[in-house]
Amino acid sequence: MAKDVIIALDFPSGERALDFLKVFKDEEVYVKVGMELFYKEGPSIIREIKKLGHKIFLDLKIHDIPNTCKGATNSLIALDVDMINYHIAGGKRMLSDASEIVKKEKSDLITLGVTMLTSTDEDVMHRELQIDKDKSLDEVVLAYANIAKEANLSGIVCSALEVPKIKENLGEDFITVTPGIRKVKGTDDQKRVVTPSEARELGSDYIVVGRPITKAEDPLKEYREIKKDFLGGK
Numbered sequence: 001m002a003k004d005v006i007i008a009l010d011f012p013s014g015e016r017a018l019d020f021l022k023v024f025k026d027e028e029v030y031v032k033v034g035m036e037l038f039y040k041e042g043p044s045i046i047r048e049i050k051k052l053g054h055k056i057f058l059d060l061k062i063h064d065i066p067n068t069c070k071g072a073t074n075s076l077i078a079l080d081v082d083m084i085n086y087h088i089a090g091g092k093r094m095l096s097d098a099s100e101i102v103k104k105e106k107s108d109l110i111t112l113g114v115t116m117l118t119s120t121d122e123d124v125m126h127r128e129l130q131i132d133k134d135k136s137l138d139e140v141v142l143a144y145a146n147i148a149k150e151a152n153l154s155g156i157v158c159s160a161l162e163v164p165k166i167k168e169n170l171g172e173d174f175i176t177v178t179p180g181i182r183k184v185k186g187t188d189d190q191k192r193v194v195t196p197s198e199a200r201e202l203g204s205d206y207i208v209v210g211r212p213i214t215k216a217e218d219p220l221k222e223y224r225e226i227k228k229d230f231l232g233g234k
Contacts, residue, residue: 005196005227006057006177008032008210014041014048021052023220030082032057032208046079055082057177057208061114063087066097073098077106083177085157088113088144095151103152112177113148113156115141138162145170160199160207167203179208183226196229204230 009031011017017037031054037045038060049056058081062072069086076084086095095113102109116125122137131140141162146169148156155175158166163176180193199207207230209223216222 003204003231004030004206005223005230006030006032006206006208007213007223008034008059008179008208009037010034010210010214011037012040013037014045017045018048020214020219021049021054024054024223025052028053028055029223030055030057030206032059032210034059035061043079046081050080057081057083057085057110057206059085061085061087062098063090064094066094069094069098070101073101074105077102077109080106081109083110083112085112085114086153088115088147088156092147092151095148095153099152110155110175111153112175113144113151113153115144115148115156115158115162138165142166142169145174149174155205160194160202160204163199163202163204172203175205176203177206177208178204179210181207181209181212181226183212183229196226197232200230200232 007029009017011020031049033045033056046056046058058076062069063086086098088095099111102111116137125131125137125140126133141158142165145156145166149170155177156166157177159180160178163178166174166176178199181196181199182193183195194202196207209226213219213222213226
């Protein structure tokens with residue numbers, strides 16, 4: 001299975017995002033377009049990035065009634081993105097209906113389920129989300145991951161810390177995409193974080209890295225160093 005570093009294009013405008021990507025004009029990279037950028041620019045930013053030859057993880061975390069999610073999935077398939085995701089909390093039917101559309105229309109599209117956001121810790125999960133207090137965060141993530149696999153999604157978005165248990169229970173081919181990556185662990189809005197080399201050791205298939213690359217003085221150099229750390233010197 002191919003492993004890669006996905007750069008999170010968390011910019012407030014398409015102009016800023018495309019300007020940043022000029023640094024990578026000589027190589028193909030995998031990028032993540034999230035809500036902030038997509039809601040600002042719409043489908044046009046996807047088309048512009050695709051023209052540059054890059055792969056795209058469109059991170060919109062779809063979550064609605066099954067019929068609406070099917071329609072949204074059809075729309076995203078038309079954009080020729082490479083990876084999309086859904087909130088597993090939407091339920092098995094929502095996920096299954098969407099994955100069926102993908103199977104028919106674009107079988108190579110990677111579909112992911114979002115378990116728990118990396119900004120959520122066990123206290124928030126129990127106290128605010130009111131999820132079974134007898135269940136640990138790891139147990140809930142695994143239960144959600146099982147729903148995703150039963151619904152025929154390609155894999156999940158989770159913390160790298162949860163990858164070993166996911167792989168052990170759901171198989172090596174079940175894709176894990178892991179945000180919350182920092183070269184040095186610090187204090188910010190991500191609570192369950194690891195370094196690129198730790199993510200490699202834990203078995204992550206893709207890591208999502210934003211600020212450590214986009215805010216770096218030399219983004220290309222930083223990207224290459226992080227990729228080397230993640231791929232183990234390859």
